[in-house]
Structures are given as structure tokens and as C-alpha cells.
């Protein structure tokens with residue numbers, strides 16, 4: 657079955673929460689209320705990927721003026737390295753551009769080599785290291801790309 661891209665809705669909260677818990681270690685994963693807040697706040701842009709009737713990937717971004725911010729992108733382990741992340745990012749990027757952004761910023765755990773390579777493959781460049789971004793001793797890289 658081919659993957660379908662659609663808006664992320666409130667009904668996806670539980671599945672998105674479970675996927676996020678599976679994608680990230682506890683110090684980095686969102687809890688339910690954080691995820692709900694990120695999905696619902698003004699300017700939020702959520703995109704879901706469904707395959708075989710279930711949520712296999714989602715991304716949340718937001719726009720502030722001309723800056724888009726990719727908050728998270730989560731692909732189920734069973735669906736990785738098939739181009740889904742790139743497809744999902746392309747859709748988020750298109751929506752951010754339509755909403756008026758001309759740049760995308762994100763933060764990524766400095767230890768998350770796979771995600772860093774993924775973002776580099778999409779043309780992101782590391783602009784700085786943010787000390788303890790994910791909590792004490794857990795640094796993040798800020799990465800930026802034009803849209």
C-alpha cells in the first residue's frame with residue numbers, strides 16, 4: 657500500500673505520542689501534553705503519513721514571520737530509508753513556503769548522526785552548537801536551510 661500524506665489532526669495524538677516515544681530517548685521525547693501543545697498552538701503546521709491504515713510518520717513545524725521552525729520529524733523504524741523522511745520534509749517545506757517562510761531552522765541532538773546526515777542530505781548547514789539544549793549536558797546543533 658502506498659503512503660498517504662495528510663494533515664496531522666487531534667485524533668492522531670496518541671499514535672504520534674507512541675511514535676515519538678519510540679523514536680527518541682526519554683530525555684528528548686515529548687510527553688503527551690507537550691505534543692498536544694505543539695500541535696495546537698497558533699502557527700503550528702502538522703503533517704502525517706499513513707500507510708496501511710496507521711500513522712507511520714509525522715512532522716510538526718511552525719512559522720514565525722519569515723522563519724520556519726521544524727520542531728520534529730518522526731519516521732517509524734520499519735519505514736526508514738525509503739525516502740519517506742525526504743517526502744515528508746518536502747511537504748512541510750512547501751507548506752512553510754506557502755505560509756510565507758523563506759528559511760527553515762531546526763535543532764538536532766549532536767549524537768544523532770543519522771538525523772544530521774539526513775538534514776545534510778537535504779541541504780541544511782550547522783550554524784551553531786546550543787549547549788544543554790535537551791537538558792543538562794545534552795547539546796544540540798542548530799541547522800538552517802533556505803526554502
Ligand SMILES: CC(C)(COP(=O)(O)OP(=O)(O)OC[C@H]1O[C@@H](n2cnc3c(N)ncnc32)[C@H](O)[C@@H]1OP(=O)(O)O)[C@@H](O)C(=O)NCCC(=O)NCCS
Nearest residue numbers: 679729730731736737738739740741742770771773774777
Ligand atoms: C532521521 C529520519 C527522519 C530520516 O528519515 P528516513 O525516512 O529514513 O530518511 P530518507 O529515507 O528520506 O533518507 C534520505 C537521505 O537522508 C540520509 N539519511 C537518512 N537516514 C540516514 C542515516 N540513518 N544515516 C545516514 N544517512 C541517512 C541519506 O542520504 C538518505 O538517502 P539514501 O537512503 O538514498 O542514502 C528518521 O531516521 C527518523 O525518524 N529518525 C528518528 C527520529 C529523528 O531522529 N528525527 C530527527 C531529529 S529531530
